[in-house]
Amino acid sequence: MSKIAVMGDYDSIYGFASVGLETIPVTLPMEAAEILKRLKDERYAVIYITEVLASQLEEEIEKMKEEPVPAVILIPGTYGDTGKGIEDIKKSVEKAVGSDILSGDETKAGDGQK
Template sequence: MSKVKVAFVGGEENSLCFRGMGFDVFSVNSFEALNNILPTLRREKYSMIFSEWKFYNQIKKQFEDIRSEALPAILGIPTNPNEIGQGSKYISRLVEMAIGSNIMLQGEE
């Protein structure tokens, strides 16, 4: 049975808890630093990549050519209040593209 490889990409202040859970941690604080580690993320064939939301889109673009494959799963994590809700907006867009209408509940109406 092969070992599942899981990575976290983000700032040092958020990296400690992921390192403690056994994730491979890539501490980056800029898009330039992120660009330096993207080839490693791809080469090492991670099953899951958790990322601070600010880096999510750039990481997702790196894996765009293998989007139809199941892995890696790339998950964005909000790290400041302005980023909360971004994931649900993304899921709503995917649902709308898939069925032609947004059926996700948007709160009490």
């Protein structure tokens, strides 16, 4: 079975425990960087990180994106949504599909108008 963890401030992540995910409350960037490395070494398949915490770990997360595992997915926290998580998902989908199908800026078929 694949291991999944959720990292971030306690208020943002405690609900994930109810669906069986490992929750790791952390707010300090140095501590979070060490935990992120440990989770990678322990072969976690997916690591969810609150956007606020991820903004403090950009360098570490970018290095991890070069590897197929773990998938690092940004989630909004209780302290707000920076939009970075959805931006990353849109980039991944665009890379896989070849166009931005998630923008919501679709043209009507046949008439070239929005």
